Amino acid sequence: MSSIPTTSSPAREQWSGQLGFLMAAIGSAIGLGNIWRFPGVAYTNGGGAFIVPYIVALLAAGIPFLLLDYALGHRYRGSAPAVFRRLSRRFEWLGWLQVFICFVIMTYYAVIVAWSLRYTVFSFTTAWGNDASAFFSSYIGVGELSGSSPAYFAMPVSGVVIPLLIVWFFGLYTIARGVSKGVETANKVFLPLLVLMFLILVVRALLLPGATDGLNALFTPQWGALLDHRVWMAAFGQIFFSLSIGFGIMLTYASYLRSRSNLVGTGLVAAFANSSFEVLAGVGVFATLGFMAWARGVAVSDLSGISGPSLSFVTFPTVISEMPGGALFGVLFFGSFSMAGLTSFISIIQVVAAGFSEKFGWSTPRATLVCGLPSAALSFVLFGTSSGLYDLNVVDAYINYIGVVGAAIVACVGVGIVLNRLKVLQRHLNLVSETRVVGIWWRVMIALVVPALLGVMFVQTVWSYATAGYTYSRNFEAVFGWGMLLLVAVATAVFTLLPWRTPVDSHEPVDLDVLEGVMR
Ligand code: PHE
Numbered sequence: 001m002s003s004i005p006t007t008s009s010p011a012r013e014q015w016s017g018q019l020g021f022l023m024a025a026i027g028s029a030i031g032l033g034n035i036w037r038f039p040g041v042a043y044t045n046g047g048g049a050f051i052v053p054y055i056v057a058l059l060a061a062g063i064p065f066l067l068l069d070y071a072l073g074h075r076y077r078g079s080a081p082a083v084f085r086r087l088s089r090r091f092e093w094l095g096w097l098q099v100f101i102c103f104v105i106m107t108y109y110a111v112i113v114a115w116s117l118r119y120t121v122f123s124f125t126t127a128w129g130n131d132a133s134a135f136f137s138s139y140i141g142v143g144e145l146s147g148s149s150p151a152y153f154a155m156p157v158s159g160v161v162i163p164l165l166i167v168w169f170f171g172l173y174t175i176a177r178g179v180s181k182g183v184e185t186a187n188k189v190f191l192p193l194l195v196l197m198f199l200i201l202v203v204r205a206l207l208l209p210g211a212t213d214g215l216n217a218l219f220t221p222q223w224g225a226l227l228d229h230r231v232w233m234a235a236f237g238q239i240f241f242s243l244s245i246g247f248g249i250m251l252t253y254a255s256y257l258r259s260r261s262n263l264v265g266t267g268l269v270a271a272f273a274n275s276s277f278e279v280l281a282g283v284g285v286f287a288t289l290g291f292m293a294w295a296r297g298v299a300v301s302d303l304s305g306i307s308g309p310s311l312s313f314v315t316f317p318t319v320i321s322e323m324p325g326g327a328l329f330g331v332l333f334f335g336s337f338s339m340a341g342l343t344s345f346i347s348i349i350q351v352v353a354a355g356f357s358e359k360f361g362w363s364t365p366r367a368t369l370v371c372g373l374p375s376a377a378l379s380f381v382l383f384g385t386s387s388g389l390y391d392l393n394v395v396d397a398y399i400n401y402i403g404v405v406g407a408a409i410v411a412c413v414g415v416g417i418v419l420n421r422l423k424v425l426q427r428h429l430n431l432v433s434e435t436r437v438v439g440i441w442w443r444v445m446i447a448l449v450v451p452a453l454l455g456v457m458f459v460q461t462v463w464s465y466a467t468a469g470y471t472y473s474r475n476f477e478a479v480f481g482w483g484m485l486l487l488v489a490v491a492t493a494v495f496t497l498l499p500w501r502t503p504v505d506s507h508e509p510v511d512l513d514v515l516e517g518v519m520r
Contacts, residue, residue: 040307046225123330214290416447
């Protein structure tokens with residue numbers, strides 16, 4: 001079975017096996033989104049009823065798109081720009097768009113992981129004392145800013161520098177070592193540790209008084225929410241972000257798989273593992289919030305700060321100070337949060353490093369440094385400063401809801417309709433996998449359903465950001481939101497136009513008729 005013909009360049013790196021890839025894929029998927037985003041999103045969008053749009057989004061869009069990413073990376077064996085160029089020269093830019101989206105994301109993702117690492121250490125002594133909110137503001141230096149209409153404030157925050165250096169060093173070192181020695185090893189260490197620590201945390205949380213009230217708050221279905229289209233959009237947004245699809249990440253990771261790899265099986269396992277962790281995080285977070293409400297004698301619905309940075313860095317520290325054995329709980333929470341973040345962080349760097357390395361013919365370490373050092377510098381200058389939290393909120397909203405969603409729509413329509421490649425990709429998926437379950441349903445989803453749904457989301461978001469803005473002052477968003485998107489577009493154009501230094505066009509994808517013969 002090992003004699004499947006392939007003409008891809010012999011030097012391409014590979015995972016040591018399917019398990020290594022699976023762990024990396026799950027490591028990328030399980031991230032901050034699972035822990036601080038899912039519980040809050042589920043709670044505010046119908047509670048238990050959210051499970052319906054969530055599962056629909058997972059089956060109708062998440063898994064089909066994940067398989068598209070896998071199929072593209074595996075068949076055309078390259079970084080995002082190489083893959084899209086091999087599909088058609090007219091689409092190379094889409095690969096660069098994904099690369100630069102990842103470039104932007106890595107600049108701020110690193111900062112959140114850095115805060116979290118620092119908080120792991122703070123946890124030992126519950127250093128935030130009785131006022132976690134004031135402590136967090138002063139830790140990230142935000143106290144020096146005026147409340148609701150922030151401006152860029154270039155004051156570097158000393159407490160962030162060292163953890164941020166550690167995060168960047170770790171990230172760049174891991175990627176420079178290559179996929180099997182670096183990425184795979186990191187995931188094989190961190191992922192089991194993360195799951196173990198988080199399980200202990202959840203059990204502890206369930207034993208707290210008030211935990212059941214928290215779970216009831218999260219899981220009691222509000223069926224009326226199903227009639228609200230925003231609830232459905234929230235579910236699709238959550239699935240895309242959470243599975244890391246549409247960013248070029250899964251595409252890049254899949255390009256390092258051997259010719260014969262069970263793509264479909266692996267995709268299903270990765271998707272369900274990610275969603276299971278999401279539900280687990282929901283249980284852990286809401287059991288803890290239930291305790292908080294109990295301790296104050298209020299209802300869970302009266303609590304604020306139940307998602308995003310305020311959940312992790314204000315609400316959780318507050319609860320931790322109030323519970324017996326809080327220090328250990330804090331270490332478990334921030335430790336697992338940091339590990340979840342690190343394994344996602346490296347997957348983003350990989351997209352960028354692979355793109356640079358293939359275009360310019362650079363070694364992996366060199367490409368990693370060339371893209372990593374400027375990104376790290378930006379990360380300090382933009383997000384490691386007093387206005388870091390605000391900068392980060394705006395950049396995150398615009399890059400994800402406009403950049404990523406836009407790129408995903410183009411990918412679906414481009415591959416599915418303009419280039420009409422879904423039949424080939426479907427056959428590829430079925431031939432290399434052990435099961436032949438990918439059918440016409442998949443093509444319909446990718447070519448029609450997913451882009452239509454994402455299209456609605458995209459138009460609504462662009463409209464609301466353009467007319468009402470996201471949340472801060474117009475000027476601030478003009479620079480950090482639209483301005484940043486413009487820079488991404490310019491970088492995409494420039495890098496698409498630069499000449500390739502490797503023989504990108506000489507790649508011949510596996511001949512499916514021959515493959516079919518071998519498999520028989
Ligand atoms: N999937 C990751 C999460 O849930 C987020 C992520 C998105 C990571 C994009 C990398 C790139 O947090």
